[in-house]
Amino acid sequence: xxxxxxxxxxxGFQTFLLATVLAAGIIIASPLIxxxxxxxxxxxxxxxxxxxxxxxxxxxxxxxxxxxxxxxTPAFIExxxxxxxxxxxxxxxxxxxxxxxxxxATVPVFSRLHRKGVxxxxxxxxxxxxxxxxxIVIWSTIFAFPDRPLITVARVSFGIIxxxxxxxxxxxxxxxRHLLREDLRTIDHAHAGGTRHSGIQQxxxxxxxxxxxxSPQCASCTTVPETxxxxxxxxxxxxxxxxxxxxxxxxxxxxxxxILVASCVRAFAGSSxxxxxxxxxxxxxxxxxxxxxxxxxxxSSSDAVIARSISALFPTPALxxxxxxxxxxxxxxxxxxxxxxxxxxxxxxGITVAITCFMxxxxxxxxxxxxx
Numbered sequence: 001x002x003x004x005x006x007x008x009x010x011x012g013f014q015t016f017l018l019a020t021v022l023a024a025g026i027i028i029a030s031p032l033i034x035x036x037x038x039x040x041x042x043x044x045x046x047x048x049x050x051x052x053x054x055x056x057x058x059x060x061x062x063x064x065x066x067x068x069x070x071x072x073t074p075a076f077i078e079x080x081x082x083x084x085x086x087x088x089x090x091x092x093x094x095x096x097x098x099x100x101x102x103x104x105a106t107v108p109v110f111s112r113l114h115r116k117g118v119x120x121x122x123x124x125x126x127x128x129x130x131x132x133x134x135x136i137v138i139w140s141t142i143f144a145f146p147d148r149p150l151i152t153v154a155r156v157s158f159g160i161i162x163x164x165x166x167x168x169x170x171x172x173x174x175x176x177r178h179l180l181r182e183d184l185r186t187i188d189h190a191h192a193g194g195t196r197h198s199g200i201q202q203x204x205x206x207x208x209x210x211x212x213x214x215s216p217q218c219a220s221c222t223t224v225p226e227t228x229x230x231x232x233x234x235x236x237x238x239x240x241x242x243x244x245x246x247x248x249x250x251x252x253x254x255x256x257x258x259i260l261v262a263s264c265v266r267a268f269a270g271s272s273x274x275x276x277x278x279x280x281x282x283x284x285x286x287x288x289x290x291x292x293x294x295x296x297x298x299x300s301s302s303d304a305v306i307a308r309s310i311s312a313l314f315p316t317p318a319l320x321x322x323x324x325x326x327x328x329x330x331x332x333x334x335x336x337x338x339x340x341x342x343x344x345x346x347x348x349x350g351i352t353v354a355i356t357c358f359m360x361x362x363x364x365x366x367x368x369x370x371x372x
Contacts, residue, residue, distance in 0.1 A: 042267040043264055046266055053143075054259065054305040054306060057139075058248075058302040065136075071240075081122065092129060095130070096130035099130060101134065102247065131327035169352055175345055176342070179345045180341060181339075181342060251299050263309070282315050285315055286317055288314075289314055294325070303322070316364075325354065328357075
């Protein structure tokens with residue numbers, strides 16, 4: 001174990017101990033805090049309940065996503081993407097449904113596809129569709145809303161529609177020729193010699209053939225070297241376990257923050273929706289839930305459980321806005337995109353996704369009002 005790894009482990013362990021002591025103190029003092037009118041017991045109960053429900057889906061999502069990242073080479077995905085835009089968009093939808101990758105893992109795959117000549121609209125469709133319609137997300141949504149199967153159907157349907165609309169906008173009005181950051185344009189971005197990383201940063205390594213790998217790296221997706229994928233089973237297993245651990249350490253804080261926010265909202269708001277959310281308040285609720293999804297940066301394999309916990313407070317279109325917009329364009333994904341692509345492209349992509357999702361949810365709200 002290197003000094004850096006040892007320092008990181010010690011810091012993480014000390015942080016965990018401190019958080020455990022603080023949590024124990026809050027739990028012990030919760031009855032006293034409740035007497036002041038602050039619903040601490042309700043918040044704690046909500047956090048524990050949501051954690052027990054969401055954690056299994058997070059773990060399953062990370063385990064499968066790490067397996068895909070470790071054992072399936074980017075070259076395999078690239079070979080099966082057609083070079084034509086229309087066919088590429090259809091294949092992107094199929095790949096998004098079949099490949100259970102975490103939402104943060106789609107950004108490096110999207111970057112790789114673009115660099116290898118896959119039409120940009122097709123790569124964008126994969127970026128938008130994969131975190132919303134993959135099997136783990138569908139399974140977790142069914143679990144979270146067993147009495148409302150239309151939520152699952154609507155999430156998948158509107159996820160596909162959103163991905164296609166965003167992709168088509170880049171067909172109608174093509175993006176600038178140079179999308180990569182200026183300091184990355186002249187470098188071979190093959191991941192053959194990629195190195196492990198921590199945080200959103202750019203690292204360089206010498207590939208086996210002498211090429212330089214200067215691909216930007218993300219906090220929650222450990223890029224697996226091509227040599228690891230072709231190595232023996234022991235090396236690949238160690239790489240898989242390391243990848244799983246890193247993803248869990250990175251994503252877990254986001255989930256805890258999201259669970260805490262959802263528990264606080266439910267504890268303070270009660271069990272019924274505020275009157276202002278009815279009628280003309282629905283667009284405001286949609287914006288609020290999309291904003292919450294962006295800031296909380298939840299993993300798409302567990303966000304449905306959190307949405308369920310506050311489903312009584314928000315109309316269905318707002319919940320769907322949370323479940324569709326968040327996996328595609330949250331804070332961590334924007335930071336990852338910005339580390340690879342120009343500010344202009346990231347702004348356009350983010351605004352296009354936000355407007356598309358918002359307009360679709362408003363249209364759904366109007367439709368539900370008409371048939372009510």
